Amino acid sequence: MKMVFTTIFSLAVLGIQLLPAPLMAMDTEFTGFLETRHNAQVKSPNDILASETLARLELTACQGNFTAFGAVNLSANHLLEDESGIRLHEGYLDYALGNTTIRAGRQIIIWGQSDGIRVVDNVSPLDYSENITRDFDEMRMAVDALNLQYASGWGDLQLLWIPIYKSGEQPSKDSPWYLGGYGDNEVLPDNEPDDPFKDSELALRYALYLSGMDLAFSYFYTWNDFPCYQRSGTVLEPVYDRIHILGAEFSKPLGEFVFRVEAAYFAGSLVQGYDDDYFTSQKDRVKWLTGLDWYPGNDWTLSWQYAQNHILNSGSGLSENKCTKTVTLSISKDLFREKLTLSAFGYMDIDIKDRLVRLTAEYQFIDNLEVFLGTDIFAGDRTGSYGRYKDNTQVWTKIKYHF
Amino acid sequence: MLNQPEKRCNVYPLIYFFAVCILFLSPLVNGKAAAAPLTGRDIMVMVDEAPDGDDRRSTIEMVLINRRDKKRVRRMSSFGKDYGKDTKKLMGFKKPMDIKGTSFLSWEYDDPSRDDDKWLYMPALRKVRRISGASTNDYFMGSDFTYDDMGDRNVDEDEHTLIGEETVDGHDCWRIKSIPKEDDSLYDEKLLWVSKDAHKTIKAEYYDAQGLIKTYTVEDLREHQGFWTVFKMKMENHREKHTTLMTLSNLEYNTGVDNGFFSVNTISRGHLR
Numbered sequence: 001m002k003m004v005f006t007t008i009f010s011l012a013v014l015g016i017q018l019l020p021a022p023l024m025a026m027d028t029e030f031t032g033f034l035e036t037r038h039n040a041q042v043k044s045p046n047d048i049l050a051s052e053t054l055a056r057l058e059l060t061a062c063q064g065n066f067t068a069f070g071a072v073n074l075s076a077n078h079l080l081e082d083e084s085g086i087r088l089h090e091g092y093l094d095y096a097l098g099n100t101t102i103r104a105g106r107q108i109i110i111w112g113q114s115d116g117i118r119v120v121d122n123v124s125p126l127d128y129s130e131n132i133t134r135d136f137d138e139m140r141m142a143v144d145a146l147n148l149q150y151a152s153g154w155g156d157l158q159l160l161w162i163p164i165y166k167s168g169e170q171p172s173k174d175s176p177w178y179l180g181g182y183g184d185n186e187v188l189p190d191n192e193p194d195d196p197f198k199d200s201e202l203a204l205r206y207a208l209y210l211s212g213m214d215l216a217f218s219y220f221y222t223w224n225d226f227p228c229y230q231r232s233g234t235v236l237e238p239v240y241d242r243i244h245i246l247g248a249e250f251s252k253p254l255g256e257f258v259f260r261v262e263a264a265y266f267a268g269s270l271v272q273g274y275d276d277d278y279f280t281s282q283k284d285r286v287k288w289l290t291g292l293d294w295y296p297g298n299d300w301t302l303s304w305q306y307a308q309n310h311i312l313n314s315g316s317g318l319s320e321n322k323c324t325k326t327v328t329l330s331i332s333k334d335l336f337r338e339k340l341t342l343s344a345f346g347y348m349d350i351d352i353k354d355r356l357v358r359l360t361a362e363y364q365f366i367d368n369l370e371v372f373l374g375t376d377i378f379a380g381d382r383t384g385s386y387g388r389y390k391d392n393t394q395v396w397t398k399i400k401y402h403f
Numbered sequence: 404m405l406n407q408p409e410k411r412c413n414v415y416p417l418i419y420f421f422a423v424c425i426l427f428l429s430p431l432v433n434g435k436a437a438a439a440p441l442t443g444r445d446i447m448v449m450v451d452e453a454p455d456g457d458d459r460r461s462t463i464e465m466v467l468i469n470r471r472d473k474k475r476v477r478r479m480s481s482f483g484k485d486y487g488k489d490t491k492k493l494m495g496f497k498k499p500m501d502i503k504g505t506s507f508l509s510w511e512y513d514d515p516s517r518d519d520d521k522w523l524y525m526p527a528l529r530k531v532r533r534i535s536g537a538s539t540n541d542y543f544m545g546s547d548f549t550y551d552d553m554g555d556r557n558v559d560e561d562e563h564t565l566i567g568e569e570t571v572d573g574h575d576c577w578r579i580k581s582i583p584k585e586d587d588s589l590y591d592e593k594l595l596w597v598s599k600d601a602h603k604t605i606k607a608e609y610y611d612a613q614g615l616i617k618t619y620t621v622e623d624l625r626e627h628q629g630f631w632t633v634f635k636m637k638m639e640n641h642r643e644k645h646t647t648l649m650t651l652s653n654l655e656y657n658t659g660v661d662n663g664f665f666s667v668n669t670i671s672r673g674h675l676r
Contacts, residue, residue, distance in 0.1 A: 402500035
């Protein structure tokens with residue numbers, strides 16, 4: 001069903017883009033980008049870890065209070081050919097009336113104040129098919145949702161209804177980022193929640209943007225993004241379960257600094273366990289993050305974050321640590337009138353001391369044409385989230401043309 | 404009964420006397436005599452308070468020209484509305500395409516001790532980010548204009564001295580020397596030429612300890628919808644041999660834009676028209 005919907009919508013967006021402008025009474029705009037990116041392993045045998053050419057075609061059409069937006073990805077994956085193809089990235093219709101906006105369709109929804117770490121930002125799942133080495137914006141996956149926003153002098157209210165469940169993406173078995181599955185165990189096919197009413201997800205967010213501070217509170221009634229597995233006879237059965245997530249966000253500018261905090265309470269979060277066999281366990285958890293951004297001027301931006309992920313009343317045999325502590329540091333500098341941007345972003349697990357450091361140089365040769373060079377350095381203990389990929393430390397290049 | 408109207412008529416000379424007294428005394432009540440000479444600060448307050456409607460919208464195009472005459476173009480939609488001496492501004496970037504859709508909202512306060520509130524919407528991240536309002540010395544979009552140059556600086560952050568009068572491009576001007584009161588500016592000194600008619604700065608020179616850094620000139624100043632308006636201006640950076648031409652078009656004053664427009668909700672929709 002999803003496939004049919006995606007195909008029809010993608011063809012419709014492409015068809016509209018091919019229509020000559022005079023035939024279209026609406027105020028339309030055709031934009032997008034073309035990029036090619038290639039990643040190579042640093043250590044022998046210097047395998048190609050990612051290689052893709054992607055065209056994103058975007059169409060925006062406005063008529064009165066309506067705005068339609070469609071974005072289609074035409075992808076040629078040179079490493080994993082099965083992942084080539086046409087996909088609807090986003091496609092929605094906006095209706096704005098006074099202070100109210102309704103957005104219906106496939107859309108990316110991002111909450112929260114943090115960079116690169118998810119605390120309250122749980123609506124759009126992530127594509128981990130290349131771990132976290134893709135740009136954050138490219139890892140986001142759109143959800144099919146009805147999104148109602150009401151803005152008033154007292155704050156912005158957002159209500160979401162997501163009738164179609166969307167799980168996150170893991171690396172496929174052919175991918176150099178695949179870490180192995182569940183040994184020799186036979187795994188039943190995914191039985192994702194699929195009833196658009198009974199299994200739908202609901203969310204509510206209320207945000208206040210005040211002079212000198214921002215505040216937001218949210219509630220999300222959702223499912224776990226990825227299945228956990230439990231023994232069912234001779235096979236492993238994927239399990240999905242409901243989670244209630246309560247979130248709060250706060251940010252405040254202090255001179256050259258912006259101070260940020262966000263926290264979320266997950267009631268009934270499903271955790272994978274392995275004792276003598278695979279099992280699942282429902283645990284409450286608390287995630288929180290504090291961060292400080294510094295804008296010292298002269299085109300420097302520095303940012304620091306500290307985050308904790310606590311599983312409450314954790315028992316033995318869980319695949320996650322009871323408490324994970326992560327620190328991130330980000331430094332960015334624009335040079336030559338914003339033609340060259342040098343940046344570094346690093347994650348470190350404080351207990352395991354494994355880390356990922358991404359160094360990037362972005363140069364704008366001419367308006368709309370950018371060339372990127374970068375490296376992703378994984379280091380530390382192989383039991384850690386980053387250290388386990390230390391063989392995949394890579395150098396990469398990307399050329400991106402916007403139109 | 405017949406005498407009563409006469410009694411009432413006798414009050415008029417008294418009212419006239421008090422009215423004349425108030426008229427003559429009022430400059431003293433304000434702390435200065437009517438004929439007192441203008442100071443540099445008075446002139447810069449006039450520039451700051453020059454009428455420009457209650458709100459305004461325009462398209463701004465910046466052409467960045469480097470020493471090899473290569474050009475880069477930035478285009479944006481700009482909206483502004485006054486709330487007393489404070490201003491709310493919203494900018495939506497149209498060009499270049501890699502930043503198209505980026506929007507910037509600022510609530511700018513006249514009180515120099517109060518930091519502006521600023522938010523940035525990045526379309527790639529689909530996220531509104533609060534950013535610091537303190538660093539106004541950064542260059543805007545790689546141009547030769549800093550945020551301060553574009554009017555973010557409060558009049559009383561500089562000491563202004565009227566140092567003469569001159570004619571520039573046919574405009575009678577006051578010549579003002581402005582020196583920052585604190586060490587928070589890129590410049591040690593600014594020389595400003597302010598049009599006596601338009602109350603607009605039509606030329607400026609920016610200096611630091613090494614000498615002249617930049618020259619600002621107005622190339623198109625005229626009245627539009629009853630307000631003096633700078634339609635085209637140029638900033639030349641002499642050290643870097645870099646120039647920025649800024650042009651305004653589609654300008655409208657007093658559009659009656661709703662207060663709710665200058666909100667985070669507007670920029671977070673991502674399709675600013």
